[in-house]
Structures are given as C-alpha cells and as structure tokens.
Amino acid sequence: MSSRRKGRELALQILFQLDLVKTGVDEAIKAFWKTQEELPSEDTRDFCEELVKGAFEHHEEIDRFVEETSSNWRLSRMPVVDRNVLRMAVYEMLYRDDIPTTVTINEAIDVGKKFGSEDSGAFINGILDKIAEKIPSLPQKTQR
Numbered sequence: 001m002s003s004r005r006k007g008r009e010l011a012l013q014i015l016f017q018l019d020l021v022k023t024g025v026d027e028a029i030k031a032f033w034k035t036q037e038e039l040p041s042e043d044t045r046d047f048c049e050e051l052v053k054g055a056f057e058h059h060e061e062i063d064r065f066v067e068e069t070s071s072n073w074r075l076s077r078m079p080v081v082d083r084n085v086l087r088m089a090v091y092e093m094l095y096r097d098d099i100p101t102t103v104t105i106n107e108a109i110d111v112g113k114k115f116g117s118e119d120s121g122a123f124i125n126g127i128l129d130k131i132a133e134k135i136p137s138l139p140q141k142t143q144r
Contacts, residue, residue, distance in 0.1 A: 006040055007047035008088065008111050014052045015084040025056045055084075055091040062090045069130045081116040085124055093128070093135055101132050 014032045018025065029049055033039060040048070055062060063075050066086050075083055089108035092099050105128045112120035 003044045004047055007044045010048040011051035011088055012084055019080055051088050055087040062087050065090055070127050082120050082123055085112045089128055
C-alpha cells in the first residue's frame with residue numbers, strides 16, 4: 001500500500017472521529033496516534049495530518065460544495081464514511097495542485113469501498129465527478 005493511500009485511510013478515521021465526537025482537530029490527531037500500535041512513516045503521518053487539518057479548516061466551504069453538487073442529499077443524511085471521504089477528496093481537489101484530480105477521485109472511491117457500504121464507491125464517484133467538472137471554472141486553486 002502506498003504511503004499516501006495509508007495516509008488517506010488514517011485521515012478518514014480521524015475525520016470520522018471528529019464528525020462524531022466534537023473535539024479540537026489537534027486533540028483528535030494526538031489521541032488517534034496514541035491508539036496506534038505502530039506509527040506509520042513520518043511522510044504518511046504528515047500527509048494524513050494535512051488532509052485532516054485541511055478538510056477540517058475548510059469544512060464549511062467543502063460541505064457547501066458537496067451539498068450544492070449532490071442531488072437530493074443533505075450532508076447530514078449521508079453516511080459518515082462517505083461524507084468524510086468526500087470532504088477529504090474535495091480538499092485535495094481544491095487545495096492540492098500536486099495531486100491530479102483523477103488520482104484523488106480513484107483513491108476516494110477505493111477508500112470509500114473499503115470503509116463504507118456496498119454503494120459508497122458509486123456514490124462518491126458520482127459526486128466527485130460533478131465537482132471535478134466545476135473546478136476548472138473556479139478562480140485559481142489555492143496553494144496549500
């Protein structure tokens with residue numbers, strides 16, 4: 001498994017926790033690492049933490065983007081895993097110019113399939129494809 005894939009999977013777990021237990025992002029990250037038997041590489045941890053902090057910091061913008069794009073689905077009605085995979089992926093799409101959108105979408109689908117329901121992959125794919133169509137029309141992507 002690649003370092004970034006592992007980072008995404010770990011980030012999803014932290015974002016899931018943040019979604020259910022309202023706490024500070026730094027507290028959640030620190031608590032999460034304490035629960036791990038073996039810490040991943042520093043690169044993996046750094047990537048994971050950037051995804052968590054970025055998705056958390058920009059969650060209002062990201063959530064608005066997801067809700068405007070998803071037909072008949074309020075964010076609060078989405079499964080927690082799917083919602084947080086989408087948050088993480090949209091953060092990457094908007095703020096990480098070094099990661100191709102197609103890679104972000106494929107990774108999100110795979111992570112969603114692994115941790116979500118039988119329908120998560122298709123659901124995530126549909127929403128992210130629509131968001132990807134909108135991104136070129138946005139002002140210059142913000143650098144991280």
